[in-house]
Amino acid sequence: MTKKLLTLTLGLSGAAVAAALVLPALAQESLLPEGFGNPAETPAPKSSPTPSPTAAPTPSSPSSGTGVAPPAVTATVGTADEDGSDAEDGEEVEPGTLKYDLPPGARRLLTRIGPLTPETGGLAPDAFGVRGQYAAALMRETGGAFASRWGQILLRRALSSAIDTPATINGADLAADRAGLLLRMGESIAARLLVQSVDYDRASPRLVATAQQTYLANADPAGLCPYVPAGLAHGDEQAWRLASSICAGLSGEAGPAGWAISRVRSSGKVSNFDILLTERVLGATGAGRRSTTIEWDKVDRLTSWRFGLATATAIPIPAELRKTEPGYMRGWTVLAPMTDMTDRIAAAPDAAARGVLSSEAYISLLSSAAGQEEPPEALATEIDDLRNAFGAARGGDRYAAMGKLWGAGDATQRYAAMVATARAAAGLSTSTDVGDDPWQLIGAMLAGGYDTRAMDWAPKIMVGSRAWGVLAVGSPRPLNGMSAGNIGSFSGSDESADYLRSKFLVAGLAGLGRLDAGQAASAAGDLDLNLGKQSRWSRAILAAAERREPGMVALLAAVGMQGDWSKMPPHHLYYIVRALREVGLGPEARMIAAEALVRV
DSSP, X not given: OHHHHOOOOOOOOOOOOOOOOOOOOOOSSOOSOTTOOOOOOOOOOOOSOOOOTTSOOOOOOOOOOOOOOSOOSSSOOOOOOTTOOOOOTTOOOOTTOOOOOOOGGGOOOSSEXXXXXXXXTXXXXXXXXXXXXXXXXXXXXXXXXXXXXXXXXXXXHHXXXXXXXXXXXXXHHHHHHHHHHHHHTTOHHHHHHHHTTSOXXXXXXXXXXXXXXXXXHTTOGGGGGGGHHHHHHHSOHXXXXXXXXXXXXXXXXXXXXXXXXXXXXXXXXXXXHHHHHHHHHHHHHTOOSSOOOOOOTTOOOOOHHHHHHHHHTTOOOOHHXXXXXXXXXXHHXXXXXXXXXXXXXXXXXXXXXXXXXXXXXXXXXXXXXXTSSSOOHHHHHHHHHHHHHHHOSSHHHHHHHHHHHHTSSSHHHHHHHHHHTHHHHHTSOTTSOOOSOOHHHHHXXXXXXXXXXXXXXXXXXXXXXXXXXXXXXXXXXXXXXXXXXXXXXXXHTOOSGGGHHXXXXXXXXXXXXXXXXXXXXHHHHHTTOOTTOOOHHHHHHXXXXXXXXXXXXXHHHHHTTBSOGGGSOHHHHHHHHHHHHHTTOHHHHHHHHHHHHHXX
């Protein structure tokens, strides 16, 4: 247990205080697209590299990690004070906390924040433009569940980029909103990288609150220690008092640790279960005075505090409680290496389908699980099929193994299987007999970004088939003979509700500029589709594209893709694809359009 706990790191630095601006309220008219409403308030990647703006997409790689953070332990965090200042020099330091003094040259400015540069896969520093308050408000109001896996990958990349802080907002506040949205997306590692991009003594109260959630999401309670004084001053006092006891224990100060816990217990404001979890952490540090038994019988929900401390101390979380956990917590589970392998495997399909896990990371996780003694029968069967998909001697046998994976489980599991088999699909010879409509094969390749390899199958694919439609929007160059008549052939075999798949095809082709105005109008008219429908959201994303702000376009695209594909209006896909293409993100636009046709 102790070995699994002390993955705890304290490497954070300090700096001077920065000015904060008061965030204005959003206008009365919501920026969210019609049909999505306001996302539930949850306390408030380098992720899979997305295709570059100038080249064909490359296979996605392991994700590294997640505006307002998920729910706090017991109470809401305090709001930022007007000047965002931290504790004054010379103020008494809370027991168990550390104070760092760094030379001025080692301190980081708040004018540009983020771990990814253009050289390492990030967007340009001006990607979000100069409207800082507007971007922050969008981040806070955006939920973390998106229809598109590629949309999440792109947004993770945008939020993790080293972007310039607009003059209208405190950089630490904007970093808090970025990290909070990453947390709601399940991207705990990316959120931590972003939080760590700001020296802890420059953190605004909003960033301090987000940092608490971030380190709990990463099952790293030691990461809370530098923020304890500011948390006690501006945040949820009882939660930060518990954090101070953990930090005192890590510093070998058993007396202050016990005093802090006693003070929280006497307040009566915190569940005894959460206090017992804290004592369990102290026991693992050697500062606890007695053994602690953790029983989940009366616990009805899994909070970030419970997730973080239970995971850090290798306390199993009951399966019944896991069933009620929010979706973003499944991403945290997969990315926390100290989590029980059974729980990681159970959460992995959702994480792969969402974009938290890349194809390579998903396969690596399954391979690790296969190495355990006596893996569950279902997992052993899945691993055998995956081995055959990659390594069977004959192409037909490899394709048959892929087909078994693509047909098993629910819709999420089936798409996750496409993610897992992306490289196997790309390696299949075009001489292999794959039937009349290998749309899953093409979909699997595009799920991993293998668009050039998918294009090799174009001569083998029948015009008007589902595979043809997926390739028509996902290929790096337009297919020959694109016409409204061919789209009519596609819709003739479309069994989706209200011809949604055919509408997505028209929207994707029109957004990519692969249909001229006449063809687009004809095809849309046949499907009773209004691609020109306007809303406040559509005007906002087109305006961001006109200003050449790829980060803002990526954020607004995610706003327009909340929920699942069945609830997404086709004209949203049109505006998303069009705007992404106009700001140089054409490969991402193609992958999103292709994904729509695969998953509907």
